[in-house]
Amino acid sequence: MGLINDAKVLWHMAVSPIQGDSHQQRLESFYAGQADAYDEFRKRLLHGREDLYASLEMPEGGVWIDLGGGTGSNLECVGDRMAPLKQAYLVDLTPSLVEVARKRVEARGWNNVTVVEGDATAWRPEEGLADVVTFSYSLTMIPDWFKAIDHALSLLKPGGRIGVVDFYIARKYPPDGRVTHGWGTRTFWPAWFVNDNVYLTTEHLPYLEHHFELERLEERRAKVPYLPIVRVPYYLFVGRKR
Numbered sequence: 001m002g003l004i005n006d007a008k009v010l011w012h013m014a015v016s017p018i019q020g021d022s023h024q025q026r027l028e029s030f031y032a033g034q035a036d037a038y039d040e041f042r043k044r045l046l047h048g049r050e051d052l053y054a055s056l057e058m059p060e061g062g063v064w065i066d067l068g069g070g071t072g073s074n075l076e077c078v079g080d081r082m083a084p085l086k087q088a089y090l091v092d093l094t095p096s097l098v099e100v101a102r103k104r105v106e107a108r109g110w111n112n113v114t115v116v117e118g119d120a121t122a123w124r125p126e127e128g129l130a131d132v133v134t135f136s137y138s139l140t141m142i143p144d145w146f147k148a149i150d151h152a153l154s155l156l157k158p159g160g161r162i163g164v165v166d167f168y169i170a171r172k173y174p175p176d177g178r179v180t181h182g183w184g185t186r187t188f189w190p191a192w193f194v195n196d197n198v199y200l201t202t203e204h205l206p207y208l209e210h211h212f213e214l215e216r217l218e219e220r221r222a223k224v225p226y227l228p229i230v231r232v233p234y235y236l237f238v239g240r241k242r
């Protein structure tokens with residue numbers, strides 16, 4: 001099962017061409033054939049998610065919005081800690097992944113979780129403002145990621161928190177005390193991921209730090225399935241709306 005699952009995912013990641021005239025069509029073209037195999041493969045590729053979600057407080061009566069939430073595997077990371085929330089929202093633009101998330105929420109009986117097919121750069125909840133907004137490996141797949149961050153800022157209450165985990169590369173000359181990446185890292189990883197319309201950039205972190213008060217930042221590296229030796233850089237960021 002594991003190998004068949006991996007073969008299906010790898011086919012869509014490495015061989016099958018992505019088609020479509022709009023961002024949503026291209027996402028669906030990429031994910032539709034692998035939606036049911038997504039979770040098993042991504043838990044070996046998308047590192048740091050449990051760590052990020054475990055560190056975010058879910059306040060009593062609060063609202064949490066997971067933007068680009070995919071199949072909802074991150075809802076599992078929060079699990080029982082969602083109970084005090086008034087409402088959790090998972091927002092994603094890919095219909096086949098939204099369908100998996102809806103089935104998950106129904107199967108778990110999470111009554112305070114709503115799955116929305118919507119755009120992370122524009123969708124708003126009826127409650128108006130949120131206590132927590134998260135992006136887990138979604139900013140690198142949102143072409144206008146800066147709009148998504150601006151939108152997250154507008155969704156948060158003053159004092160609300162943003163949590164982000166994603167792939168990235170460091171600037172050639174990062175600020176003092178920050179991780180540096182050599183030419184090979186800065187060149188290889190963006191070129192590797194762009195085939196799947198995943199855009200690694202130097203700019204998420206400076207933009208996040210400019211807009212939010214920094215509470216936690218970790219720059220790490222992780223294994224990639226079927227790629228020995230090399231390690232992809234990723235970061236965890238938690239910030240507070242001023």
Ligand SMILES: C[S@@+](CC[C@H](N)C(=O)[O-])C[C@H]1O[C@@H](n2cnc3c(N)ncnc32)[C@H](O)[C@@H]1O
Pocket residue numbers: 027042046049067068069070071072073074091092093094097118119120121135136137138139141142143
């Ligand atoms: C690598 S997946 C990560 C999914 C999930 N957050 C996780 O950690 O498993 C990236 C997700 O971003 C979503 N996405 C990309 N652009 C989006 C947009 N403009 N609005 C909402 N979701 C978007 C994709 O549909 C996909 O589910």
